[in-house]
Amino acid sequence: MASPASPYPAGSAAFPHRGLVGIAGLASHEIRFLLDEAEQWVRLNRLPQKRDDRLSGLTIINAFFENSTRTLLSFELAGKRLGADVVNMQVAQSSMKKGETLIDTATTLNAMHADAIVIRHHSSGAVQLIADKVDCPVLNAGDGQHEHPTQALLDALTIRTAKGEFNGLAIVICGDLMHSRVARSNILCLAALGAEVRVCAPPSLVPSGIEAMGCTVFTDFDKALDGADVVMMLRLQMERMTGQFIPSPREYRHLYGLTQERLVRAREDALVMHPGPMNRGIEIDSNVADMADRSAIIRQVEMGVAIRMACLDVLTRKVRGTEGWQ
Amino acid sequence: MSVGPPLTVVNGRIVGRSGEPVAGAVRCEDGRIVAVGDVAPQPDDVVYDAKGLIVAPGIVDLAAFAIDKPAFHFGGISRAGLMPDQSPPLDHPARVRFAAQSGKPDFWVHPLAAATRGLEGIELAEFALMCDAGARAIATGRQWIADSGTMLRVLQYAAMLDLVVFCHAEDGGLAGNAVATAGEIATRLGLPAAPPEAEALAIARDVALAEMAGARIHFNKVTTAGGLDLVRAAKDRGLPVTAGVSPAYFMLSDLATADFRTFARLQPPLRSEDDRKAVRRAIADGTIDVISSGHDPRGPEEKRLPFADAAPGMAGAETLLPLTMNLVREEVIDLARAFSLLAAKPAELLGVEAGVLEVGAEADIAVIDRDRPWIVDSREMEASAGNTPFDRQPVQGRAVAVFKGGMRVGVKQAG
Numbered sequence: 001m002a003s004p005a006s007p008y009p010a011g012s013a014a015f016p017h018r019g020l021v022g023i024a025g026l027a028s029h030e031i032r033f034l035l036d037e038a039e040q041w042v043r044l045n046r047l048p049q050k051r052d053d054r055l056s057g058l059t060i061i062n063a064f065f066e067n068s069t070r071t072l073l074s075f076e077l078a079g080k081r082l083g084a085d086v087v088n089m090q091v092a093q094s095s096m097k098k099g100e101t102l103i104d105t106a107t108t109l110n111a112m113h114a115d116a117i118v119i120r121h122h123s124s125g126a127v128q129l130i131a132d133k134v135d136c137p138v139l140n141a142g143d144g145q146h147e148h149p150t151q152a153l154l155d156a157l158t159i160r161t162a163k164g165e166f167n168g169l170a171i172v173i174c175g176d177l178m179h180s181r182v183a184r185s186n187i188l189c190l191a192a193l194g195a196e197v198r199v200c201a202p203p204s205l206v207p208s209g210i211e212a213m214g215c216t217v218f219t220d221f222d223k224a225l226d227g228a229d230v231v232m233m234l235r236l237q238m239e240r241m242t243g244q245f246i247p248s249p250r251e252y253r254h255l256y257g258l259t260q261e262r263l264v265r266a267r268e269d270a271l272v273m274h275p276g277p278m279n280r281g282i283e284i285d286s287n288v289a290d291m292a293d294r295s296a297i298i299r300q301v302e303m304g305v306a307i308r309m310a311c312l313d314v315l316t317r318k319v320r321g322t323e324g325w326q
Numbered sequence: 327m328s329v330g331p332p333l334t335v336v337n338g339r340i341v342g343r344s345g346e347p348v349a350g351a352v353r354c355e356d357g358r359i360v361a362v363g364d365v366a367p368q369p370d371d372v373v374y375d376a377k378g379l380i381v382a383p384g385i386v387d388l389a390a391f392a393i394d395k396p397a398f399h400f401g402g403i404s405r406a407g408l409m410p411d412q413s414p415p416l417d418h419p420a421r422v423r424f425a426a427q428s429g430k431p432d433f434w435v436h437p438l439a440a441a442t443r444g445l446e447g448i449e450l451a452e453f454a455l456m457c458d459a460g461a462r463a464i465a466t467g468r469q470w471i472a473d474s475g476t477m478l479r480v481l482q483y484a485a486m487l488d489l490v491v492f493c494h495a496e497d498g499g500l501a502g503n504a505v506a507t508a509g510e511i512a513t514r515l516g517l518p519a520a521p522p523e524a525e526a527l528a529i530a531r532d533v534a535l536a537e538m539a540g541a542r543i544h545f546n547k548v549t550t551a552g553g554l555d556l557v558r559a560a561k562d563r564g565l566p567v568t569a570g571v572s573p574a575y576f577m578l579s580d581l582a583t584a585d586f587r588t589f590a591r592l593q594p595p596l597r598s599e600d601d602r603k604a605v606r607r608a609i610a611d612g613t614i615d616v617i618s619s620g621h622d623p624r625g626p627e628e629k630r631l632p633f634a635d636a637a638p639g640m641a642g643a644e645t646l647l648p649l650t651m652n653l654v655r656e657e658v659i660d661l662a663r664a665f666s667l668l669a670a671k672p673a674e675l676l677g678v679e680a681g682v683l684e685v686g687a688e689a690d691i692a693v694i695d696r697d698r699p700w701i702v703d704s705r706e707m708e709a710s711a712g713n714t715p716f717d718r719q720p721v722q723g724r725a726v727a728v729f730k731g732g733m734r735v736g737v738k739q740a741g
Binding site for chain 2: 024101102103121123124125126128129143144145146147181184207208209210212213
């Protein structure tokens with residue numbers, strides 16, 4: 001509930017969107033609103049009794065058309081901790097191809113009167129397509145190479161918790177920018193929040209025009225790291241990469257692996273992040289990933305549950321009849 | 327073939343090869359034009375009063391993917407070249423013969439023979455036999471032939487038979503599985519994208535091979551500034567190179583895909599705004615010879631999908647004429663040149679005696695109200711599917727009557 005001192009417009013004007021399909025289209029104050037909302041859930045999740053029943057009686061469907069362990073678990077916990085009935089639907093890609101179309105699936109889900117649907121799909125734009133066909137809020141848990149907004153929000157919350165404000169922060173995102181929805185959502189989110197975003201990858205993995213999203217492109221990781229406050233590594237999808245986009249994992253590590261020696265170029269207190277799961281010894285060395293004082297990788301997972309609770313809470317306020325949100 | 331009584335279209339403004347349309351009539355006998363200009367109908371003629379509207383040659387739609395008569399007739403189109411990308415492909419004389427008959431009597435289909443068996447880009451198809459069966463040209467289909475040796479032999483063989491080879495200009499290695507043009511929009515949407523240079527690379531190679539082979543080559547859709555520069559340079563050197571385009575590429579840029587609109591998923595993909603302007607300049611300066619619809623109706627089962635999973639293509643037959651008329655209204659080209667792009671040049675490439683209103687030509691005539699306003703509505707199209715990126719757009723220009731071989735066809739009456 002917005003207090004009198006709230007910096008946000010009252011009621012639903014603070015977040016006037018039906019769902020969360022992407023960071024694109026969100027104003028910076030709307031992003032900040034979600035981050036602030038998540039703080040209460042960070043606190044709750046640290047208590048022995050992690051339960052709030054505000055979503056009691058509501059049904060949330062997690063429809064995952066692409067394999068996922070962590071994101072699915074995170075959304076499931078988020079829904080359950082808010083008291084909702086959570087159902088998971090995991091659909092292998094192959095059976096989708098044989099069977100009904102995505103639109104039919106969307107219609108089916110809609111007919112089951114879910115109060116929110118969380119979707120992950122392997123094709124860019126698929127979540128928007130479903131969101132246009134259903135009556136309830138839709139949350140994007142990753143669509144193809146397009147967006148993964150809750151990942152960007154949880155990363156922003158992790159950074160804010162460690163560093164305070166975003167203005168003046170130099171944040172490096174390094175890895176497969178071409179195929180990464182995490183990179184796209186993070187660039188949009190961090191640029192909107194006022195950070196300096198540097199992206200770094202071999203030229204074969206830099207998509208054309210990415211600087212227009214609000215970042216500076218580097219191919220030399222050492223230069224990108226110079227004075228950085230945050231270093232965010234992306235997962236290298238090795239099965240897709242080798243020989244096509246990079247010569248070999250060891251060559252990749254040679255140029256783009258985050259090692260202790262390399263990390264010295266960043267600020268002394270630079271935060272190390274990775275969305276997981278990590279390829280230890282390739283994009284990130286174990287002794288970096290496990291640095292107790294610098295690595296925020298475990299913190300990211302913690303923030304993930306809180307962010308998803310905040311999103312589910314905010315997006316179901318209308319159906320719950322919360323004052324100011326009808 | 328049945329031939330009706332003689333026909334005279336009177337009170338028209340006749341579109342010629344150049345200049346403004348002139349008042350007059352067109353008289354036809356036995357399916358051919360016998361007089362144009364200041365002629366009067368004879369006693370037994372069927373008389374059609376054009377009431378001062380434009381009388382133009384029936385549009386010859388050079389490279390359609392589907393035969394969809396109601397849509398073609400709506401659009402003032404009386405003939406179409408049919409791309410070999412059918413199921414099964416037009417790579418066998420019997421299939422070509424069947425396709426060549428499939429529109430008669432009121433619509434003529436000119437099959438384009440597959441350059442390679444199964445359009446796989448490996449083995450040459452039977453060009454001469456397919457020609458005898460009614461094929462009017464050779465086409466590589468939707469794809470580029472990756473093997474330069476194979477492509478050279480296709481061109482040499484076609485040159486021997488004096489057939490034009492219609493090429494798809496997208497370098498396969500660069501295009502890969504791309505569904506968009508590399509740039510800010512594709513990157514924001516996270517779509518697999520290819521650089522626009524994929525087109526120029528393909529054109530550069532194919533022009534070189536065609537020159538070696540002494541073959542005539544036509545690029546179906548040239549959509550980038552770089553590709554158009556190469557076509558322009560080849561023409562300047564006197565090579566028999568021609569280029570076509572579809573209205574989408576001079577009307578739209580990749581911005582049209584911004585909401586993952588699959589109706590704007592085309593092949594080649596929509597380009598940048600700079601390339602769109604380059605296409606307009608190339609139409610104005612004569613680098614582009616043909617405007618065709620690329621008609622490819624696709625129903626919701628193929629279009630209501632995530633962008634990269636949707637089939638490419640648009641239903642374009644109905645909007646070909648009005649969108650080309652935009653170029654006339656904006657004074658990029660004049661009316662005579664519009665019908666060179668829409669009819670005369672495509673007929674010439676197909677080697678058919680049509681596409682012009684001249685004595686001896688086949689009596690394919692479209693009576694056109696060039697300024698009539700209407701609104702494109704994807705739900706109410708004549709095409710077998712309504713996949714148009716121009717949905718809800720107001721346009722101007724409608725065919726009010728179409729004659730094929732001197733016989734009125736069942737055109738949907740405007741108004």
